[in-house]
Amino acid sequence: MASTIFRSLHSHPFLFHPTALIRRKYVILYCTMRSAQTQTATQEKVKPQVKVSPHSTQSKALEKASKDYEAVIGIETHVQLNTLTKAFCSCPYNYGSPPNTSVCPICMGLPGALPVLNLKVIESAVKVGLALNCKLSLNSKFDRKQYFYPDLPKGYQISQFDVPIATSGYIDLDLPLEFGGGHRKFGITRVHMEEDAGKLLHSEGGSYSQETAEVDLNRAGVPLLEIVSEPDMRNGIEAAEYAAELQRLVRYLGVSNGNMQEGSLRCDVNISVRPIGQLQFGTKVEIKNLNSFSSVSRAIDYEISRQVLLHSQGQDKEIVQETRLWEEGAQKTVTMRKKEGLADYRYFPEPDLPGVFLTTDYVDGIRNSLPELPETKRRRYEKMGLSMQDVLFLANDMNVAEFFDTTITKGADVKLATNWIMGDIAAYMKNEKLTINEIKLTPQELAELIASIKDGTISGKIGKEILFELLAKGGTVKGLIEAKDLVQIVDPAEIEKWVEKVLSENPKQLEQYRGGKTKLQGYFAGQVMKLSKGKANPGLLNKILLEKLNAKS
Amino acid sequence: MGSRALLLVKGVSSSSLPKNQLFCNFNCKSHFPRPNNNWVRTNCSTTQSSGPSLEPPDLPRLAQTARISLTPHEVEEFAPKIGLVIDWFGQLQDVDLQSVEPSIRADTEGDSFRADIPETFENREAMIAAVPNYEEPYIKVPKVLNKE
Numbered sequence: 001m002a003s004t005i006f007r008s009l010h011s012h013p014f015l016f017h018p019t020a021l022i023r024r025k026y027v028i029l030y031c032t033m034r035s036a037q038t039q040t041a042t043q044e045k046v047k048p049q050v051k052v053s054p055h056s057t058q059s060k061a062l063e064k065a066s067k068d069y070e071a072v073i074g075i076e077t078h079v080q081l082n083t084l085t086k087a088f089c090s091c092p093y094n095y096g097s098p099p100n101t102s103v104c105p106i107c108m109g110l111p112g113a114l115p116v117l118n119l120k121v122i123e124s125a126v127k128v129g130l131a132l133n134c135k136l137s138l139n140s141k142f143d144r145k146q147y148f149y150p151d152l153p154k155g156y157q158i159s160q161f162d163v164p165i166a167t168s169g170y171i172d173l174d175l176p177l178e179f180g181g182g183h184r185k186f187g188i189t190r191v192h193m194e195e196d197a198g199k200l201l202h203s204e205g206g207s208y209s210q211e212t213a214e215v216d217l218n219r220a221g222v223p224l225l226e227i228v229s230e231p232d233m234r235n236g237i238e239a240a241e242y243a244a245e246l247q248r249l250v251r252y253l254g255v256s257n258g259n260m261q262e263g264s265l266r267c268d269v270n271i272s273v274r275p276i277g278q279l280q281f282g283t284k285v286e287i288k289n290l291n292s293f294s295s296v297s298r299a300i301d302y303e304i305s306r307q308v309l310l311h312s313q314g315q316d317k318e319i320v321q322e323t324r325l326w327e328e329g330a331q332k333t334v335t336m337r338k339k340e341g342l343a344d345y346r347y348f349p350e351p352d353l354p355g356v357f358l359t360t361d362y363v364d365g366i367r368n369s370l371p372e373l374p375e376t377k378r379r380r381y382e383k384m385g386l387s388m389q390d391v392l393f394l395a396n397d398m399n400v401a402e403f404f405d406t407t408i409t410k411g412a413d414v415k416l417a418t419n420w421i422m423g424d425i426a427a428y429m430k431n432e433k434l435t436i437n438e439i440k441l442t443p444q445e446l447a448e449l450i451a452s453i454k455d456g457t458i459s460g461k462i463g464k465e466i467l468f469e470l471l472a473k474g475g476t477v478k479g480l481i482e483a484k485d486l487v488q489i490v491d492p493a494e495i496e497k498w499v500e501k502v503l504s505e506n507p508k509q510l511e512q513y514r515g516g517k518t519k520l521q522g523y524f525a526g527q528v529m530k531l532s533k534g535k536a537n538p539g540l541l542n543k544i545l546l547e548k549l550n551a552k553s
Numbered sequence: 554m555g556s557r558a559l560l561l562v563k564g565v566s567s568s569s570l571p572k573n574q575l576f577c578n579f580n581c582k583s584h585f586p587r588p589n590n591n592w593v594r595t596n597c598s599t600t601q602s603s604g605p606s607l608e609p610p611d612l613p614r615l616a617q618t619a620r621i622s623l624t625p626h627e628v629e630e631f632a633p634k635i636g637l638v639i640d641w642f643g644q645l646q647d648v649d650l651q652s653v654e655p656s657i658r659a660d661t662e663g664d665s666f667r668a669d670i671p672e673t674f675e676n677r678e679a680m681i682a683a684v685p686n687y688e689e690p691y692i693k694v695p696k697v698l699n700k701e
């Protein structure tokens with residue numbers, strides 16, 4: 001930490017070249033109106049896609065038209081950092097605190113108050129920059145962006161303009177199999193640090209004759225990272241998976257909770273559509289209010305169809321540069337605000353803050369402390385021989401991955417451990433609404449359980465019973481086996497006694513079996529297993545049973 | 554290049570920024586800061602004017618970008634004064650800064666960052682009490698349209 005030195009900026013090759021500021025936001029995409037089926041790699045489900053038009057003739061026309069157009073998509077993501085304090089003042093930030101309780105002269109923009117940068121913001125930005133394979137700016141700075149709304153009372157937002165802390169990176173991800181699978185690499189244009197605005201709430205008239213708005217400044221000044229993607233995404237699913245991978249990344253890095261519902265991860269999407277072969281970009285439309293991955297996916301696909309339809313009907317003039325809102329209820333985008341000319345933010349270097357100077361030692365220190373990132377983990381799991389479905393499931397949640405890794409470290413078989421985690425353990429977590437850190441089962445005991453089944457100490461059936469006991473109440477496999485006398489019976493003499501008992505108690509079925517109704521073997525096996533209280537070794541049981549059934553009486 | 558940098562920094566001095574967004578409705582009428590004429594003239598006279606290379610600003614637009622309302626009379630009054638300031642910056646364009654590195658702010662020595670340790674501001678009540686329109690627990694402001 002001490003190795004980070006802040007001092008004023010001395011030279012900036014890009015500083016005064018406004019042309020260097022133009023961001024590329026476009027990507028060429030072959031617009032395939034694929035219908036989304038079940039789920040993303042994340043735990044969130046993507047609902048079946050809603051058709052643009054209820055009229056089948058129109059949908060068909062649209063389907064046909066979509067082959068002649070390509071969409072161009074870019075995403076800006078705001079990630080709220082989970083620092084204890086705000087970016088430029090020591091006010092604590094806790095989501096959901098009573099309004100206007102976490103404020104001070106700095107974040108209220110009172111005259112004379114000076115910002116002091118929270119070092120953790122730099123650390124988080126460097127982590128994210130490195131994890132996104134970016135080039136870091138060792139000399140960067142903060143700028144003022146003019147902002148005239150009361151949720152940021154200073155009258156400007158402290159941001160980074162022409163020298164962002166990180167540029168030119170990329171992110172790798174794997175698409176879930178249900179969306180066709182495949183690996184994708186999406187470019188990252190830039191990552192920069194800035195402060196969040198407070199919350200502006202609209203109250204409907206109330207006792208006032210004129211309409212007013214309400215301001216809560218708790219969030220004003222909370223640190224954000226803005227991550228701008230290169231335009232490499234082709235459709236709604238790719239965009240949603242990009243957002244999901246960013247969420248995974250910031251969670252792995254521990255810099256944000258990445259919670260979309262709370263607004264800790266916000267995506268603004270830019271989309272345009274043009275006829276294939278046309279060099280000029282179509283008119284760009286921005287979509288906001290995307291609160292989940294599925295809404296990112298569905299809003300984009302909706303918007304592409306809307307624009308393709310207008311193009312195909314010769315009404316492309318109807319597509320105007322505007323911001324549209326995604327309406328979750330209606331499953332469509334609606335005009336929020338038309339853009340008239342480019343906004344003039346009148347950026348200039350923030351005079352109240354020193355430049356941001358990073359030493360290579362500091363950067364290397366952070367690089368060496370980075371955890372294994374989702375992409376590295378997935379490739380490692382793949383090399384362990386797991387299927388892509390298993391890989392995506394395990395690597396999706398850092399804690400699940402850690403649980404799995406520890407289980408393997410304790411000597412468990414890779415495939416068996418995967419099956420237990422993805423099967424009964426995942427189902428239990430889902431039913432009980434628990435995270436893997438909240439269940440009582442430890443990786444040590446899962447490894448023990450797998451080993452006990454493998455070496456024949458207990459049967460798979462008993463194993464499952466023990467698992468649910470361990471999940472709910474904890475304890476050890478050994479302890480449970482002893483306490484409940486669950487050790488598998490492998491003594492042929494004992495099993496033979498049970499078999500004989502069952503056969504003698506079911507003379508009618510035995511007769512039917514010997515008369516040719518061999519399907520009854522399953523019935524007998526079940527009866528014997530029941531008699532053994534599930535402890536009989538299934539292999540031995542069946543072997544002895546068959547001998548007895550087929551023996552001449 | 555160097556003089557342009559200077560303009561970027563000095564052109565929007567903190568005094569010309571609009572006031573606090575809570576304490577001044579952004580549509581309210583506020584007075585455009587008056588440039589100190591003596592200061593401008595003194596400096597102008599000490600420099601050889603080789604003809605300003607900067608366009609005079611469109612004052613109504615300048616006021617609009619700063620969310621400041623000016624009457625036509627005020628525009629008339631301020632335009633020549635602003636013009637003088639711009640002229641002065643125009644002269645700075647001529648200074649040869651080829652060998653000078655751009656400077657954004659005064660150099661500060663020592664630690665100018667802080668650790669991530671929360672501290673609750675003690676005098677919140679006084680700040681809240683100074684808000685013109687506060688109705689527990691919110692700060693009331695005029696309805697905002699077309700927010701970015």
Ligand SMILES: [Zn+2]
Pocket residue numbers: 086089090091102103104105106107108221
């Ligand atoms: Zn504060």
